[in-house]
Amino acid sequence: MEKFFLENAVQAKKKVEELVAQGYTHEKIYVFAHSEDREDKIADALDSEKVGMSEMGLLDKMKNMFTSRGDTLRAEMQAVGLTEAEAEEGESELDKGRLLLVVKR
Secondary structure (H helix, E strand, C coil): CEEEEECCHHHHHHHHHHHHHCCCCHHHEEEECCCHHHHHHHHHHHCCECCCHHHHCHHHHHHHHHCCHHHHHHHHHHHCCCCHHHHHHHHHHHHCCCEEEEECC
16 A cells, blocks of 8 residues: 655646556545545546445445545545554645545555
8 A cells, every 4th residue: 555645636647647657557546635526526537546335335435424524534545445543644634735645556
């Protein structure tokens, strides 16, 4: 598992291109942003994955519909393999407007 904090979508696009050139598939690359709308748009533009039922399971995904965005982000980050501490760090960086790219090996 690797993680990268990036300042904007341009940097994220460049990093995704580098990772794909190294042999990673788009299905192993997840993008996180504090704004759900921004996250969706960037994930679609980069053809990266969004955390869904396969990573979280139905009950956890439904539970996240009723929790804060921060709680949801931390749960999704942990679902793709980050530790609780890494997820907290990730959410803190997202609060600053950065993006988080997580790559599963």
